[in-house]
Amino acid sequence: MNSGGRTSALAAAVLAVAMFVLPLAGNAYLTTFAFTILISFVLAQSWDWVAGEMGYINLGHFVFYGFGAYTFCILLTRGVPLPACFAGAVIVTLAVATALAFPLFRLRDDYFAFATLALIPLAELLAYNLDSLTNGAIGLSLPPVYVLRPAYYIAGVLVVITAAATLLLRRSRFGHALRGIRNDEQAAETVGVRTYPGKLSVLLLSAVFAGMAGAVQAWQMSYIDPPTVFGLNVALIPIAMALFGGSGLLWGPLVGVLLLAIAQQWLLAHVQTLQATIYGLAILLIGRFMPGGILRAPWIARWRGEPAAGQQPKRAESASTAMAQSAVSIELPLPRRSVSRTRTLLECRGLTMAFGGNIAVNDVNLGIAEGEIVGLVGSNGSGKTTLFNCISKVFEPVRGDVLLDGTSLRNLRRDQVANLGVGRTYQIPRPFSDLTVRENIAMPLMFRAGERLRPASALADAIQFAEFSGLSQRLDTVADTLSLQEKKALEFARALACRPRLLLVDEVASGLTPAEVGRFVDHIRDIRDAYGITVIWIEHIFSALSRIVDRLIVMDNGIVIADGPLETVMRDERVLKSYLGSAAEHAA
């Protein structure tokens, strides 16, 4: 830990002691205020696990808070012992979150935000209408017992757990999965991340903390009614706090909570009318002027010694480093394998994919032997990339089957296919754009079944893959700021880091200079010879393919029209007609 870390640890310790002593020494007003801050932090931070880390804006987070509060109060007024009331609040919140997760996670971005916000009026309606449980608009009153002190300490414990969970989340494999989901769910799946359980668990986790916060605060307030727990202007405050501080940043939610809670307290004391207007205006202005949060504002970032958002460090000279300049003989942390060319690794049986009436892949039958390097060519729109998408399960084929080493992929998810040993690049690169090169490559290393590395060793191993692809100068560069060629090199490195048995390469070389293409061809040969990786390579640069492929497959209109050794295929009349078009006719 550096000196800055030691200072902040010391500051945290002092703060913790002060917070511990406060309810014993301070007055009730101050303690109540501190209690509100603790609860707000739990709410804001647990919200940010879903939003900042995973990229899902859950505006209905307060629904969990309200369910926790109501369950707690209903149980307590019926004479249930206190610990059971808290347990009940947690269980009900978990059940609600589980039930809601399935429909909600079918949505993304502002659709998700909208549907979750709509849950708040629904919950309010339930609270108003289920009179026998909730006492409707009159609300529920708890027996008048002074519980500020115990409530305060429970909230304190919640805060400690919340902070610890946040730290763990940022370092853990699970946290990396969330960041993958935030950037590109499909790409995360094709490098072996199973997304749905990750999304569900983080929602449940955040729901439990919100539910506990609701229970404790209801206990402290000793009275709840529908507007206090489900009112739109209260429900959005913790979210505004997290965003105001800086969503997805370690200190963001905390800073936002402190600043806005103090502002709110001042308002309560000094402004009597139009309070909701002021909250609303604050939310609006945060959205307009700093949706990234105050900690991402350029002047704060400069003060913290970090590059401000949007001002990435300058690129080193000559972006054409790409994968092509690296030395050829770099060792990769992959199992060395020599392979027999007699065994069939990939088999497509009657594979068909259609979009509406457009049949993109039509009854394709293929067998690829282990250790083969196969070129896949065909004019644009002939179905090459769609074939890749069917193999890696980005698309679900309408008919037919794909077998990898005898295992049918029919009922497998994308992450399972990746874990069986299919690595791929995307024609239009899809790196995890707000992660660094190194984090991008580490992702499959952490999730590929068989040998799931811990985040630290995955990040260490990633360096070798980056060097192999010629990205050693870019290790800590955010992927979004790379050039197109560098992004393609990153795709290639990430696909290799999946430890594939079958590598699907989609136009990685287009745009390279002839010399660079040459070195890329050597790379492909190296990974086959050293690690026994079978390669299918879609490419329009014919000269590159001709130097390396064992076999060439030609597609046209979704059909395989030729398949065999290069020389034979090149003389095939249908191929000449479809692929070389009129030029072939001229030559003839």
Add this chain to the structure above:
Amino acid sequence: MSAAIIIQILLGGILVGGVYALVAFGLSLVYGVVRVLNFSHGTLLTVGGIAAAALFAKYGLNPFWLVVILVPPFFIFGRVFYDLLLRPLTRRSRFEATVGAVLVTVGALIVLSDVTAALFGTSGRSIPLGFHAIEFHGVIISITQAGILAGVAVLTVILHLILTHTWFGRAVRAVTQDALGATICGVAAGSIHAYTFAFGYAIVAVVAVLYAMIYPVDPFMGFSLTVKAFTIIVVGGIGNLPGTLIAGVVLGVAEALTAFFWAPQWAPGLSIVLLLLILVVLPRGLLARRRG
């Protein structure tokens, strides 16, 4: 139970549903072009409805003149709102732009309802026109209801004509389908965004008058209207006028039936539950067109 009562309920549902559909279409038009989900859409309608009701109470203007008076300020407000608050967000990263737009429109929702409540009070206001009834085989329809039905029909036809027969409408449809392609073909995206936003608000002004003729409007009911509109969009498809109309009428009738056969206090929750159900069963929406 007599057929007349059922028909009466259906008629009421269709009436309300038609108005819902128009609320939804305004939201969907804006979303299709600007890609901002406006959380304050329904709240703006309540502002318009309350303003219309207040003007009606004070000067006794007929609905036509109320529309004529309300449309220009709403149009201008939409334009200014977009230019000042939303347009600057388009320069930010995707996450920040999404979060920013959500916060701006949610903030606007809270401000609009609170300020309206402070100015006009929190009680519901409506436009009580005459109740001269026409009876037809036991089914009663008031002059007001007939007028609303006519208003919905006329507005729908006008919207359809604008979308299919004007330069603006074609540009809107082009940007909805493929924003980049439209820009390449010479549609100035920025100005289309701003004018679509303003146009959406002008539609809201018209619908607000129609709505206030059916139900009392209070400052805090706006968001539940937005939720209904959103449900209708998910079912009917973005930018799809016929789909939106069908979905709106279905929701209106379903609410009327719920209120009559079960309990009126649950009717407002119907749209949210429907939305969740649809998401489970049909994530792409019932009538949604395939998008590129």
